[in-house]
Amino acid sequence: MKKLLTVFFILFQSSYNFGFAQTYVISNVNIVSMENNQVLKNQSIIVDDGKILEIVPMTDPFDFDGNQIIDGKGSYVYPGLAEFHSHIPVAQNGDSQLQEEAMWLYLANGVLHVRGMIGHPSHLDLKARIVNGEIAGPRLFLSGPSFSGGSVSTPEQAAQMVRDEKTAGYDHLKLHPGLSMDEFMAISKTAKELDIPFGGHVSLEVGLEASLKNGYKSIEHMDGYIEAMIPDYSRVLDPEIAGPFTMLLVDEVDLSILPELVDLTLENKVWMAPTLTLFDRFFGWKPAEEYRNAPEMKYMSAQQIQSWINAKTPYEEKGILTEEYVQPYLDFRNKLFMTLHNAGVPMILASDSPQVFNVPGFSxxxxxxxxxxxxMSNFEILKTGSVNAAKYFDQENEWGMIKVGMSADFVLVENNPLEDLNTMKKPVMVVMNGKVYDRIELEKQLNRIEANHKR
Incomplete structure (x- = not known):
């Protein structure tokens, strides 16, 4: 035991300083590779220069000295999860504290791949610092500043905005509501020419059908589907009648339209980022104040938590967020989610963090x-956060599975996640691009973040 702790310490010290050992072994593990739904029992993973060099049974001999071996103690290993709808904090006046804290919150929860969905130039700096090894963090895929009724004024300006974001180095475009059809089509045409993916909300003037047919890579929040099934669209356009995300009109949905929308989604190879937890927490009927002291809120500032409470409270005061209104809406969203999934629409794991009561990683x-x-089955859930996330950016040969030649991005937990999803809430160890972070280091970083927001 003393020798094992020494090994952890040696590897950890070097990894934390980003000068980690080029080659090492994690032995005595059971691997959920995500190539299929089988578990490879009693294996060793050999990591070299940030990649998986070899996977060998424990019965096969290998030649490594003790300082290069970590005993996995029979833990289960699976590819790191994704958060594919993140609102990465913005560095204020060069202060990147909240950004760096968010990165550790993701790592501590086994979230190793993050798609930012509201961009800012400071995010590009953050990504560069992670890539260069200056700070710890997941692999980032960044959308630029959003396209919305507030940021877009003409089709020409929208097209230029696409070109500017591509030139700046963003990986993705994010669309918010309020776009006219002409503005949307200018964004779509230019994005296709520059080969930069885009997705987001569905503007009411554009509608779901045009969004699906004209290049959306992902629909966020399953937006647009309810609206597309309301026979009297004029009611959708009135926010007082429709409520947030058309919540109040769910009983007017014509389900006979859904198969056509599902077919259209499949035909155009559009992905779905459902963000179920955003609606459960932000638009759920549990009172805002009850979230104030939820366990993970200790990693957020009092100001942030209050802003979330302030965002939800007006809906409560209007009487919108009652169980009578909300539960049928949440039930319908679950039905829509499973209908799309069962039909084969690819899902990506996304929770919209940090957003109303969704703390990075924990959400x-x-x-x-x-x-x-x-x-959804455990295997398919894991797939949304690993294989599917990698495929979304056409990087399925680089990460998303535990496979020889892929990046060493994986998480060790006590139990088999195919049988116990809760085990993923407390990683024993996280390996990101070959860098090793054990539970001691993850807890240290969580404690530091909590201390920063003591109240």
Missing amino acids: IHHEIDLMSKAG
Whole structure:
């Protein structure tokens, strides 16, 4: 035991300083590779220069000295999860504290791949610092500043905005509501010419059908589907009648339209980022104040938590967020989620963090819980956060599975996540691009973040 702790310490010290050993072994593990739904029992993973060099059974001999071997103690290993709808904090006046804290919150929860969905130039700096090894963090895929009724004024300006974001180095475009059809088409045409993916909300003037047919890579929040099934679209356009995300009109949905929308989604190869937890928490009927002291809120500032309470309270005061209104809406969203999934629409794991009561990293586990309750299998849930996330950016040969030649991005937990989803809430160890972070280091960083926001 003393020798094992020494090994952890040696590897950890070097990894934390980003000068980690070029080659090492994690032995005595069971691997959920995500190539299929089988578990490879009693294996060793050999990591070299940040990649998986070899996977060998424990019965096969290998030649490594003790300082290069970590005993996995029979833990289970799976590819790191994704958060594919993140609102990465913005560095204020060069202060990147909240950004760096968010990165550690993701790592501590086994979230190793993050798609930012509201961009800022400071995010590009953050990504560069992670890539260069200056700070710890997941692999980032960044959307630029959003396209919305507030940021877009003409089709020409919208097209230029696409060109500017591509030149700046963003990986993705994010669309918010309020775009006219002409503005949307200018964004679509230019994005296709520059080969930069885009997705987001569905503007009411554009509608779901045009969004699906004209290049959306992902629909966020399953937006637009309810609206597309309301026979009297004029009611959708009135926010007082429709409520947030058309919540108040769910009983007017014509389900006979859904098969056509599902076919259209499949035909155009559009992905779905459901963000079930956003609606469960932001638009759910549990009072805002009850979230103030939820366990993970200790990693957020009092100001941030209050802003979330302030965002939800007006809906409560209007009487919108009652169980009578909300539960049928959440039930319908679960049904829509499973209908799309069962039809073969590819899903990506996304929780919209940090957003109303969704703390980075922790909210992914809330999302996983809700996906499971909706009826998705454990294997398919893991797939949304690994294989699917990699495929979204055409990087399925680089990460997303535990496979020889892929990046060493994986998580060790006590139990088999194919049988126990809760085990993923407390990683024993996280390996990101070959860098090793054990539970001691993850707890140290969580404690530091909590201390920063003591109240």
